[in-house]
Amino acid sequence: MDRRDSLKALIVGGISTSVLLDACKQPAKEGAENTENKDAKGPDESDRMAEEKLVNKQLREAPKFFTANEMATITILGDIIIPKDAVSGSASDAKVPDFIEFIVKDMPEHQVPMRGGLRWLDMQCLKRYDKAFKDCNHTQQMEMVDEIAWPKKAKPEMHQGVAFFNLMRNLTATGFYTSEIGVKDVGYKGNAPNHWNGVPDDVLKQYNMAYTEKELKECISFDTKA
Amino acid sequence: MDDIQIKKQPKKYDAIIVGSGAGGGMAAYVLANAGLKVCLLEAGPNYDPRENSSQLKNPWESPRRGASTKFRPFGDFDGCYWGWEIDGEPYTQKDGSNWEWWRARMVGGRTNHWGRISLRFGPNDFKRRSIDGLGDDWPIGYDDVKPYYDKIDKLIGVFGTNEGLYNDPDGIFLPPPKPRLHELFIKKAAGNINIPVIPSRLSILTKKINKDREACFYCAQCGRSCKIYGDFSSSSVLVKPAVATGNVDLVVNAMAREVLTGRDGLATGVSYVNKEDMQEYQVFGRTVILAASACESARLMLNSKSSRYPNGIGNSSGVVGKYLHDSTGADMGGIIPALFDRKRYNEDGVGGMHVYTPWWLDNKKLDFPRGYHIEYGGGFGMPLYGFNWDIQNLNGAYKIHGKQKEAGGYGASLKEDYRYFFGAHVGMAGRGEGIAREDSYCEIDPNVVDKYGIPVLRFHTKWTDYEINQAKHMKETFKEILHSMGAVVTWGGDDGPHNNWGLHNPGNIIHEAGTVRMGNDAKKSPLNKYSQSHDVKNLFCVDGGQFVSQADKNITWTILALSMRASEYIVDQMKKQNI
Numbered sequence: 181m182d183r184r185d186s187l188k189a190l191i192v193g194g195i196s197t198s199v200l201l202d203a204c205k206q207p208a209k210e211g212a213e214n215t216e217n218k219d220a221k222g223p224d225e226s227d228r229m230a231e232e233k234l235v236n237k238q239l240r241e242a243p244k245f246f247t248a249n250e251m252a253t254i255t256i257l258g259d260i261i262i263p264k265d266a267v268s269g270s271a272s273d274a275k276v277p278d279f280i281e282f283i284v285k286d287m288p289e290h291q292v293p294m295r296g297g298l299r300w301l302d303m304q305c306l307k308r309y310d311k312a313f314k315d316c317n318h319t320q321q322m323e324m325v326d327e328i329a330w331p332k333k334a335k336p337e338m339h340q341g342v343a344f345f346n347l348m349r350n351l352t353a354t355g356f357y358t359s360e361i362g363v364k365d366v367g368y369k370g371n372a373p374n375h376w377n378g379v380p381d382d383v384l385k386q387y388n389m390a391y392t393e394k395e396l397k398e399c400i401s402f403d404t405k406a
Numbered sequence: 407m408d409d410i411q412i413k414k415q416p417k418k419y420d421a422i423i424v425g426s427g428a429g430g431g432m433a434a435y436v437l438a439n440a441g442l443k444v445c446l447l448e449a450g451p452n453y454d455p456r457e458n459s460s461q462l463k464n465p466w467e468s469p470r471r472g473a474s475t476k477f478r479p480f481g482d483f484d485g486c487y488w489g490w491e492i493d494g495e496p497y498t499q500k501d502g503s504n505w506e507w508w509r510a511r512m513v514g515g516r517t518n519h520w521g522r523i524s525l526r527f528g529p530n531d532f533k534r535r536s537i538d539g540l541g542d543d544w545p546i547g548y549d550d551v552k553p554y555y556d557k558i559d560k561l562i563g564v565f566g567t568n569e570g571l572y573n574d575p576d577g578i579f580l581p582p583p584k585p586r587l588h589e590l591f592i593k594k595a596a597g598n599i600n601i602p603v604i605p606s607r608l609s610i611l612t613k614k615i616n617k618d619r620e621a622c623f624y625c626a627q628c629g630r631s632c633k634i635y636g637d638f639s640s641s642s643v644l645v646k647p648a649v650a651t652g653n654v655d656l657v658v659n660a661m662a663r664e665v666l667t668g669r670d671g672l673a674t675g676v677s678y679v680n681k682e683d684m685q686e687y688q689v690f691g692r693t694v695i696l697a698a699s700a701c702e703s704a705r706l707m708l709n710s711k712s713s714r715y716p717n718g719i720g721n722s723s724g725v726v727g728k729y730l731h732d733s734t735g736a737d738m739g740g741i742i743p744a745l746f747d748r749k750r751y752n753e754d755g756v757g758g759m760h761v762y763t764p765w766w767l768d769n770k771k772l773d774f775p776r777g778y779h780i781e782y783g784g785g786f787g788m789p790l791y792g793f794n795w796d797i798q799n800l801n802g803a804y805k806i807h808g809k810q811k812e813a814g815g816y817g818a819s820l821k822e823d824y825r826y827f828f829g830a831h832v833g834m835a836g837r838g839e840g841i842a843r844e845d846s847y848c849e850i851d852p853n854v855v856d857k858y859g860i861p862v863l864r865f866h867t868k869w870t871d872y873e874i875n876q877a878k879h880m881k882e883t884f885k886e887i888l889h890s891m892g893a894v895v896t897w898g899g900d901d902g903p904h905n906n907w908g909l910h911n912p913g914n915i916i917h918e919a920g921t922v923r924m925g926n927d928a929k930k931s932p933l934n935k936y937s938q939s940h941d942v943k944n945l946f947c948v949d950g951g952q953f954v955s956q957a958d959k960n961i962t963w964t965i966l967a968l969s970m971r972a973s974e975y976i977v978d979q980m981k982k983q984n985i
Contacts, residue, residue: 376753
């Protein structure tokens, strides 16, 4: 549900007023402009101060950090960490590689661990298979990944690889679960106007919990039948 | 043109107010509604939550997925411009001090993102010296402030319940929201070990109270500021209606330099730098009201030096900048295995906790003199940058759908793990009272200026065993509560004597207070009991600076009450031609 729809839902929910209608006009207008001239308008920055707009523009226009080879490796690793399954799509479906490209520019502390980790991985693969990671076959890639994906059972000489894979797992998961696909996958139901009426009855029952009479008397409640 | 000129504004105001947060917004609101002409100076840009809030944006609408930046230390969607560091505006430390100074630069100040925790001080909180011999008593008591708390409850709106607790006074409350699932777990667990958990008291409208503001729609995003004005921000609730009276000239991007004085020693106005054209301006008025934050107001007074006021205006006591203190803070988090694989539903609720723990023990039986309250968090939060970071520390430690897995991993099995743990985390934060001490202070750094040429603050603050022992007690309490609910500590459990039991650096809790305190003795306090300078009768300070002590309560509701009280006094004194 986007912001416009949320505000619509608010009105349907029966708490509409002139203030809300005013608030709704703006996103609707932005939406119309965006469809006409999306690229030229850029992102909605009505919530940014001047200094932020400048930094965000510089970041958008900055040259790519990762090489084509590095990006190809990030994409393969990302889809190993978060593949398509019965519930949702893969890391690359959710454009996680683009997120990682952005975030290392926004958070330069990730640059050396990522660049160095990717190079470490390629060197391991060159020694083992005479090929960079991205050029290895699937069996070889998974053999390599299994050496670094399990922190507790990894061999000591693989520990630099484990640290890299932990970071890669973190960035991939954070990029994925903050995408539209990922939020839906993990089942976050919020960010939408509603009436909080307490924990649903079946959930209270499941955990053997109940509201006290004091709570039921004092707390705000909404008529769910309406 | 690089020529610098001083531009004098010909209009003479009744009041010049510096700062538009809780204290300044309230002063502008009261004075403007009394028909006085006000010039409201704000160091940052204009800000209206309706236009400028990030409310209801999804995580992917931030390129950094809500991660923090120097502009937004609390995350990309947070409603506060700037924070711990501001480009071109340094501050310094003395003797290994580690004060952390949060500065908001925007209309409404930090009230655009605050926790809306709106607690009255209790009768004991104004008289701590009489109780434990430490610090000083206030020159006023609860009965002096109660009428203003009552008015603010009604004007601004706050939910809560009347519990009849002596030092956590009842108020005029809107109904609170029902506890969330993890809050029911907390309530039960704490109850089992005799720690009270009661509905929180937040300035969020669970019911509509006037035509300008809507009731809360439960998105949990008060920290982003509210487009329908469903919670309290000074920008939307005070400054906007004050400006609408036609009596307020709001001047934004105006960085105050000093308070100007006349030959009679009275304040005549304020000089400021306009950040847009970098020119120097002066505005004049019958009164000057400082509300720039405790430390900024002290800085302004200390920088307002003249032959008459060699130590800074209103500082014949030498006390300005001293007694600087912040709330204490220590935190801990855990995970509740009983909540693994929870049924999904929208449990956003209001922005912040639905229940909290007020201070419940007797300090006479403890090794620290002042109390703390506990704030709680947890549940299904919006996934943002950092979501389930380091799952390798979690997914080998518990059976997942009955199966023991190897830590770390990848693939469809890993995706299952992220789903399994979502919504099972819980966190708690103690926020307590430290002692205001003379040797905990800010002063003007003799060597350093900011980009506007204004001398900067240098901090000298340190915790004592009182605060450290209190943090230890917090940590022990959190462990007991977590244990009582069957939770496992996931962070904050390794603190000890080596790191002051996880006690945050002073300033970190963003409740700075005490630098321009009030008192009956002009030799020991810059302000009298009406927030008025003892030395300069038309100079006032209505922010956290005026506090004698902090209480184990968040200070905003008391800033609002004292600012309203001082403002009504100003109106009265002007009518009587006393100022």
